[in-house]
Amino acid sequence: MTPDLLVVIAQEASTPSKFAQMVVDGVNLGGIYALLAVGFVIIFRATQVLNFAHGALAALGAFLVASFATVLDIPGRWIPNAPAWVSWTGAVFLALIAAALIGMALERVFLRPMVGEELFAVAIVTLGMDIVVRNITNDWIGPQPRPLGDPFGISVFDLGWVRIPYTVVTQTVVALLAVALIAYFFRSRMGVAMRATAFDQEAARAQGISVGRVFSTSWAIGAVLAALAGIFISLFPRRSTGVDPTTAFFAFRAFPAIIIGGLDSVVGALVGGLIVGFAEAGASSYLVGENWEFLGTGFAGIVPYLLMMVVLIIRPYGLFGTEEIRRV
Amino acid sequence: MRGRPMLYTRYESDQALLNTGTKKVMMGLFIVLLVLIPFGVVPGLTFLSQPDWMRLLSTVCIFAVGALGLNILTGLAGQVSLGHAFFMGLGAYTAAWFGVEPGPLSGLGLPMWVWLPLAGLVPAIVGVLIGPVAVRVRGLYLAFVTLGLVFIGEYIFRNWVYATGGPDSGRTFPSLEWKIWKEETPLVDFQSDGVWFGVEIIEEAKTYFLMLLLLVIFVLLAKNIQRTRVGRAFQSIRDRDIAAEIMGVNEVQYKLVAFGLSSFYAGIAGALLATFIGRTIPERWNLFLSVQFIAIILIGGAGVVSGVILGSVFVTVLPRLVQDFSSWLADYVSEGEGAFVWLADLFISTGSGDFGLVNTLPGVGPGLSVFQFNQVLYGLLIILFLIFEPLGLYGIWLRIRNYWKGWPFTY
Numbered sequence: 001m002t003p004d005l006l007v008v009i010a011q012e013a014s015t016p017s018k019f020a021q022m023v024v025d026g027v028n029l030g031g032i033y034a035l036l037a038v039g040f041v042i043i044f045r046a047t048q049v050l051n052f053a054h055g056a057l058a059a060l061g062a063f064l065v066a067s068f069a070t071v072l073d074i075p076g077r078w079i080p081n082a083p084a085w086v087s088w089t090g091a092v093f094l095a096l097i098a099a100a101l102i103g104m105a106l107e108r109v110f111l112r113p114m115v116g117e118e119l120f121a122v123a124i125v126t127l128g129m130d131i132v133v134r135n136i137t138n139d140w141i142g143p144q145p146r147p148l149g150d151p152f153g154i155s156v157f158d159l160g161w162v163r164i165p166y167t168v169v170t171q172t173v174v175a176l177l178a179v180a181l182i183a184y185f186f187r188s189r190m191g192v193a194m195r196a197t198a199f200d201q202e203a204a205r206a207q208g209i210s211v212g213r214v215f216s217t218s219w220a221i222g223a224v225l226a227a228l229a230g231i232f233i234s235l236f237p238r239r240s241t242g243v244d245p246t247t248a249f250f251a252f253r254a255f256p257a258i259i260i261g262g263l264d265s266v267v268g269a270l271v272g273g274l275i276v277g278f279a280e281a282g283a284s285s286y287l288v289g290e291n292w293e294f295l296g297t298g299f300a301g302i303v304p305y306l307l308m309m310v311v312l313i314i315r316p317y318g319l320f321g322t323e324e325i326r327r328v
Numbered sequence: 329m330r331g332r333p334m335l336y337t338r339y340e341s342d343q344a345l346l347n348t349g350t351k352k353v354m355m356g357l358f359i360v361l362l363v364l365i366p367f368g369v370v371p372g373l374t375f376l377s378q379p380d381w382m383r384l385l386s387t388v389c390i391f392a393v394g395a396l397g398l399n400i401l402t403g404l405a406g407q408v409s410l411g412h413a414f415f416m417g418l419g420a421y422t423a424a425w426f427g428v429e430p431g432p433l434s435g436l437g438l439p440m441w442v443w444l445p446l447a448g449l450v451p452a453i454v455g456v457l458i459g460p461v462a463v464r465v466r467g468l469y470l471a472f473v474t475l476g477l478v479f480i481g482e483y484i485f486r487n488w489v490y491a492t493g494g495p496d497s498g499r500t501f502p503s504l505e506w507k508i509w510k511e512e513t514p515l516v517d518f519q520s521d522g523v524w525f526g527v528e529i530i531e532e533a534k535t536y537f538l539m540l541l542l543l544v545i546f547v548l549l550a551k552n553i554q555r556t557r558v559g560r561a562f563q564s565i566r567d568r569d570i571a572a573e574i575m576g577v578n579e580v581q582y583k584l585v586a587f588g589l590s591s592f593y594a595g596i597a598g599a600l601l602a603t604f605i606g607r608t609i610p611e612r613w614n615l616f617l618s619v620q621f622i623a624i625i626l627i628g629g630a631g632v633v634s635g636v637i638l639g640s641v642f643v644t645v646l647p648r649l650v651q652d653f654s655s656w657l658a659d660y661v662s663e664g665e666g667a668f669v670w671l672a673d674l675f676i677s678t679g680s681g682d683f684g685l686v687n688t689l690p691g692v693g694p695g696l697s698v699f700q701f702n703q704v705l706y707g708l709l710i711i712l713f714l715i716f717e718p719l720g721l722y723g724i725w726l727r728i729r730n731y732w733k734g735w736p737f738t739y
Contacts, residue, residue, distance in 0.1 A: 050468055050471075110715070117714075119468060120471075121714050124714060125715070127622070127707075128709075128710035130707070131704065131707030132708055135703045135707070136700075136704065139695075139697070139700050252479070255475060256476065296483075297486070297487065301479070302483045305476035306480065308473075309476060312461060312473060316464050316469065317469070318469075
């Protein structure tokens with residue numbers, strides 16, 4: 001995939017520093033991967049479910065924003081004089097709430113009956129969920145990409161030596177805010193309950209923690225983070241045309257981030273996301289040109305997987321993952 | 329021991345492939361049925377002798393071969409693999425490399441008895457080479473390694489144009505014919521109509537017989553792997569790896585063997601699928617294909633050969649049934665007569681402005697296309713089987729059988 005950003009840059013007369021631009025691209029990609037990875041890891045830690053439907057949830061979130069902001073015009077139709085960014089933000093919030101509800105519903109219907117089953121069996125259930133959610137979402141999206149109707153467009157902060165798209169700034173702020181909120185959440189009553197559940201479901205139950213509510217909450221958080229990532233995937237530096245049927249597959253590249261960080265570490269997910277994002281951005285800006293023609297097209301897209309393989313050979317449980325202790 | 333079918337006096341008869349008289353008779357009848365189907369002489373199943381259904385049955389056989397491979401790895405050895413499609417692609421391109429006449433793309437023009445075994449061996453070797461990574465990581469991490477394999481494989485297939493033809497046009501594969509060496513007229517040509525033993529036979533039926541024969545060979549192989557030392561070692565690793573090691577099963581070695589065997593089956597299935605279709609693009613060997621195989625062994629029943637075959641029939645024939653059913657429903661609705669038109673109308677949408685779950689006209693009106701509906705159905709079936717019937721179709725069969733065994737008693 002060619003990042004649109006680089007195409008835009010190539011057309012401009014003044015060329016910004018390649019390295020700085022690569023960093024911006026890396027922050028953009030890394031932020032998206034980190035959002036996806038953190039949501040995934042929270043779900044995995046709290047509910048012991050490996051969520052293969054994460055990409056589908058991301059695409060669904062982006063589609064919800066697109067339909068709320070452009071087709072249905074909610075909440076814009078009730079506040080006719082509000083500036084564009086207000087109604088768009090409103091649409092995003094509504095979409096996030098809807099995504100959270102969908103995530104909770106999916107968990108309640110498909111995964112609650114599987115509590116206590118083998119990890120692998122549950123993972124395959126989410127693979128089935130991915131097929132269902134992805135196909136229905138893609139049917140709603142239709143063959144044409146749907147623009148999200150965002151107020152950012154392709155505007156950039158032009159500093160001469162680097163161009164920073166508005167969306168990247170927004171995304172960084174949102175991602176940092178999300179991480180801060182999650183860190184704060186883990187200290188709240190519910191957060192402590194979630195950590196207890198992650199530690200030992202039965203013991204948590206015995207302490208009077210409503211494990212079912214913990215499951216719902218973690219899926220709500222995971223779905224919101226996935227939807228946020230889905231939104232930023234469908235905005236300017238990545239895909240300015242909007243959400244399309246391939247958006248769901250974008251999230252598959254966040255899986256290496258999760259594995260590199262370690263399946264059960266939130267910090268690892270953050271770090272892994274950034275590593276993978278920078279690796280991919282670096283590959284797509286430096287490993288091009290005549291010297292690298294033998295790599296063919298789409299090499300940047302598999303850099304995350306290659307990185308994952310290398311990390312797994314050295315550390316089979318990722319950089320921050322807990323090593324599984326094998327007892328007889 | 330007449331009249332006491334479950335009484336075995338020897339270990340061999342307990343472990344026999346067909347260990348009861350009923351099984352022997354039924355299997356014999358079943359094979360006769362399978363052989364008679366293409367001639368359209370089986371009452372009630374004459375429609376199966378039509379070319380499109382014959383092709384579908386050949387596809388079932390091919391998918392069953394592939395699924396048997398995944399079953400060895402996932403069902404017996406308990407190692408989750410999403411990388412099956414990669415090994416199938418590898419097998420297909422190996423077959424093309426050795427089997428196609430030299431041209432703009434790679435090809436050596438060797439006969440089938442060379443390229444078919446090689447199409448299995450090359451993926452098996454690659455599987456064993458990748459094995460050390462796969463053996464080092466455990467459980468869920470393995471699923472991700474194999475997931476990465478599919479994407480890396482897709483990238484290689486896309487870019488290695490000399491071998492794969494590239495993403496635009498794809499490439500052709502060797503034709504299904506039996507030659508001694510590179511002579512002009514093949515001994516047996518499976519892709520043209522002809523006469524076998526004085527009976528007129530269409531090309532689809534010939535292909536079907538070839539695939540059926542190969543399936544029988546690979547079923548026997550899989551069955552024998554399962555009930556001998558290697559298979560029991562796999563199952564002990566699946567059930568408890570540490571316990572297996574303590575009993576003297578070399579875990580690393582047997583996991584590598586499982587990978588190799590599974591990749592061998594996958595490569596053969598990939599080569600057969602590609603030659604059967606004729607021309608295909610690198611994107612065919614994608615994650616969805618892998619998921620399809622997982623669906624087959626989960627719906628059929630993981631770890632059971634007959635379950636895997638049931639699953640292949642189910643997963644391969646289902647799209648065709650859904651398609652026939654929805655086009656039949658669409659006709660039914662457009663005729664507008666009958667008591668259940670309203671019900672059918674809820675299900676199907678036949679034009680713009682008509683709301684229905686499934687849309688038979690592509691791109692018009694709301695509703696899922698038949699293809700998408702099939703996919704959603706796959707997904708739902710995987711979920712529902714895992715929740716309600718983890719043993720799959722085989723589990724359902726087992727319950728029916730046990731019910732009649734004890735009939736009229738419930739125990």
